[in-house]
Amino acid sequence: MKALIYLTKRSFINNLKRAVRKPSTLIALIFGIVYGIFIIFSLGTLAVSVHIDSVNGLLAILSVWSIYGILGNFMAYSSRKGIIFRPGHAHFVFTAPVNPKLVLVASAWMNYLASVIIWLLIGIAAVMVFGVSPVGAVLIVFAGCVIELIFEMSVMVFLYTNDHLPEKFIKAVGVLIKVLMAAFTLAIVLYFRINGLSLESAWALLDMPWLQMIPVIGWQIAAYRLILLGPTVLNVICTVLYLGVVAFSAAAALRMKCDGGYYEEAAKFADDYAELKKRQRNGEMVFGMNGRKRSFRRVREKIAGTGAKTIFDRQLLEYRKEKFFFFDKFTLITIVLAFVFSYGLGDSAADSGFAQLFLLGVVAYVSLVMSGYLGKWESELKNPYLFLVPDTPFRKMWYSTLTEHIKAIINGCIFCIPIGIFWHVHPVEIVYCVLIYVVIQADRLYTTVLAQSLLGDVFGKTGQNILRMFIQMALLGAGAGVAVMVGIFANMDFVFPIVLIYSMMVTVAMGVLASLRFDTMEQLV
Numbered sequence: 371m372k373a374l375i376y377l378t379k380r381s382f383i384n385n386l387k388r389a390v391r392k393p394s395t396l397i398a399l400i401f402g403i404v405y406g407i408f409i410i411f412s413l414g415t416l417a418v419s420v421h422i423d424s425v426n427g428l429l430a431i432l433s434v435w436s437i438y439g440i441l442g443n444f445m446a447y448s449s450r451k452g453i454i455f456r457p458g459h460a461h462f463v464f465t466a467p468v469n470p471k472l473v474l475v476a477s478a479w480m481n482y483l484a485s486v487i488i489w490l491l492i493g494i495a496a497v498m499v500f501g502v503s504p505v506g507a508v509l510i511v512f513a514g515c516v517i518e519l520i521f522e523m524s525v526m527v528f529l530y531t532n533d534h535l536p537e538k539f540i541k542a543v544g545v546l547i548k549v550l551m552a553a554f555t556l557a558i559v560l561y562f563r564i565n566g567l568s569l570e571s572a573w574a575l576l577d578m579p580w581l582q583m584i585p586v587i588g589w590q591i592a593a594y595r596l597i598l599l600g601p602t603v604l605n606v607i608c609t610v611l612y613l614g615v616v617a618f619s620a621a622a623a624l625r626m627k628c629d630g631g632y633y634e635e636a637a638k639f640a641d642d643y644a645e646l647k648k649r650q651r652n653g654e655m656v657f658g659m660n661g662r663k664r665s666f667r668r669v670r671e672k673i674a675g676t677g678a679k680t681i682f683d684r685q686l687l688e689y690r691k692e693k694f695f696f697f698d699k700f701t702l703i704t705i706v707l708a709f710v711f712s713y714g715l716g717d718s719a720a721d722s723g724f725a726q727l728f729l730l731g732v733v734a735y736v737s738l739v740m741s742g743y744l745g746k747w748e749s750e751l752k753n754p755y756l757f758l759v760p761d762t763p764f765r766k767m768w769y770s771t772l773t774e775h776i777k778a779i780i781n782g783c784i785f786c787i788p789i790g791i792f793w794h795v796h797p798v799e800i801v802y803c804v805l806i807y808v809v810i811q812a813d814r815l816y817t818t819v820l821a822q823s824l825l826g827d828v829f830g831k832t833g834q835n836i837l838r839m840f841i842q843m844a845l846l847g848a849g850a851g852v853a854v855m856v857g858i859f860a861n862m863d864f865v866f867p868i869v870l871i872y873s874m875m876v877t878v879a880m881g882v883l884a885s886l887r888f889d890t891m892e893q894l895v
Contacts, residue, residue: 374476428500447529448544460637489514524619531628678761682769712792725793737810764885782807802866813877819884
């Protein structure tokens with residue numbers, strides 16, 4: 371056990387040292403901390419502005435966490451992908467004479483650290499934002515950091531180390547959790563569609579007795595109600611049941627025998643995770659590690675273009691071989707975001723009278739947040755043949771990014787049109803939003819070339835992304851500020867044309883500058 375504690379401690383310390391010594395990691399760490407603080411204060415301000423800065427608001431957040439956070443963790447553990455193992459575990463840790471359950475518990479230290487940080491932030495917000503007494507906040511943190519963590523560790527040990535349960539049963543547990551999460555989501559959406567999206571309907575949903583009667587999850591919500599709202603017959607009984615389940619799960623996990631049957635699967639997961647990180651560093655949008663072999667369609671067309679156009683023809687041929695052509699995981703994320711914004715904020719945006727400006731702000735924010743995904747442009751920059759094609763740098767860069775422009779048009783329509791319809795935005799302004807989305811997506815491609823040519827490999831990919839985002843936010847933010855001032859003091863009808871024209875000017879300028887620096891990119895390949 372001392373060896374595992376030493377390994378965990380040294381892993382944490384070494385990660386911090388690498389973060390301090392490596393400029394790109396240090397910059398990313400500082401940026402992440404600053405952005406996290408900004409998000410926390412923004413959420414606190416949002417809670418005050420929408421009048422959920424009360425005990426009921428905190429109870430709503432904890433209820434959502436109980437349903438989706440806990441079930442999400444259990445789903446990851448049922449698929450045995452909830453703990454990050456490294457290739458070194460297979461060579462040194464799994465072969466050591468240590469109890470496999472202790473190896474499992476010690477390997478999940480990052481999960482514990484994340485949980486502790488989240489619950490400490492919830493405890494601080496409970497006092498400063500939601501008006502909970504310090505004693506109540508301490509009890510909430512204790513319930514999350516101790517009781518919930520014990521229960522999570524027990525379930526983790528049960529799902530990972532139980533060698534007697536068949537594999538089909540473990541997979542069935544994961545499927546059941548997915549069905550439950552989908553059922554909860556559907557029920558909540560239908561409830562708010564029937565009763566309207568308002569604070570009164572949300573508080574009424576939280577006060578429903580059946581919510582506390584749901585086994586385990588509802589009992590946990592009842593425990594939070596006991597701490598925040600005081601005792602009732604129902605929440606006292608459900609809290610006792612919840613504590614009993616936690617005690618029984620902990621006892622079962624301690625008594626369970628384990629011979630290390632999960633080691634083989636964990637070693638495979640470690641290799642898959644290392645490959646996943648490698649692909650993500652190369653710019654691919656990878657979310658899962660299913661290990662399934664990709665299937666492609668048979669295409670009979672051939673590359674017919676000449677010069678730089680051959681780059682576009684080859685990319686188009688690659689997309690035609692894909693099962694869903696231009697539609698990928700990024701498109702799926704776009705569809706989900708469009709659904710969330712359409713249904714979640716439809717009434718509020720339509721009633722505000724400024725739905726078109728809300729849509730413009732959402733388009734700009736989503737474009738900047740999702741700007742880390744560069745598609746085939748990321749891989750094209752790493753191919754030496756791109757710089758050997760006998761053509762001008764501008765034409766090579768244009769045809770290398772043309773497929774991404776087409777995908778941006780498709781995703782922009784998928785995102786803006788449904789939201790605009792549900793928010794009752796004028797069709798002309800929806801078209802403006804689609805065009806602005808496409809221009810912003812083009813700007814990030816060209817800004818990538820500038821960032822890479824300016825920084826090279828000194829600050830790594832992380833430093834390049836931060837510089838690219840800073841350039842984008844500085845230039846586009848200035849145009850957005852000018853448009854807002856014109857809209858306030860002159861005419862609101864001028865906002866969209868000004869933003870579109872300014873964004874196009876910035877994007878064309880970035881494209882010209884990137885083409886001038888394009889030849890120097892060959893040195894970085």
